[in-house]
Amino acid sequence: MAKLFVRNLAISLDGYVAGPNQNEDNPIGEGGMGLHQWVFATRTGHEWSGTEGGETGIDDDFIKAGDVGIGATIMGRNMFGPIRGEWQDEEWKGWWGDNPPYHHDTFVLTHHPRPSLPMEGGTTFHFVDDSPEEVLRKAFKAADGKDVRLGGGSSVVRQFLRAGLVDEMHLAVVPILLGGGERLYDELGTLPGYEVSSVVRSPAVTHVVFSKA
Structure with a gap:
């Protein structure tokens, strides 16, 4: 049976998954890039950036596992871009260029829907204003038997957790403080209905997995 996963969600010691004041120069907010230095150090991170090298081991294993078996993605509007309120136009197509890394149907939760946006490489962004249950139903249908991944930001993840829809959540706890x-x-x-099912430490981060109790 297909499941909903949160995978490789980097989080600071004080509980932030993005810094303050997100804008085009700071896609993850001020200081937010510090949450992802462990990713850039891995072999997979180097492959994404088109460079050789990088470390194998625990962190690289988690990064590689993040894409396995995923057929659709759900994300919040803040993860798609820095624009708030009504779309001024439809020129913004995400942070990732013409060929985003998803390569499948990706559902963007927003109070301001717009037409679906097909991109190179098989990614199509769908802008939906639905309940978590309805969005997940659409995502499962699009995934066609595969699992669905829930991306950021924090508000979207909280909505799905409160509804009990997340089957497993993997957090990469990074030893930094963002303060906002x-x-x-x-x-x-106390995150009722979930329990810590795994804790694995690397020199860079601590990987904590929550599963349905």
């Missing part, structure tokens, strides 16, 4: 930005743990209480 988009915080994951707000309004989740």
Whole structure:
């Protein structure tokens, strides 16, 4: 049976998955790039950037596993871009250029839907204003038997967690403090219905996996 996964979501020690003041120069907010230095150090991270080298091992294994079996992605509008409110136009096509890294149907939650946006490489962005349950139903249908990945930002992940829709959540806890930005743990209480099923440490980060209890 297909499942909904959060994979490789980097988070600071004080619970932030993005820094404050997101804009085109700071896609993950001020200081947010510090959450992803461990990714850039891996063999897979080097391959993504078109360079040789990089480390194998625990972190690289988690990065590679993040794409396995995924047939569709769900993300929030903040992850798609820095524009807020009504779209001024439809020129913004995401942070990733003409060939985004998803290569499948990707559902962007927004209160301001716009026409679907097909991109090179098989990615099509769908802009939807639906409940988490309805968005997940559409994503499962698009995934055609494969699993669905839930990306950021923090607000979207919290919505799906509160609805009990996430089957497994993998957080990469990075030993930095951001002091502000988009915080994951707000309004989740003790995260009822979930338990820590795995903790694996590398020299760079601590990988914590939450599963449905």
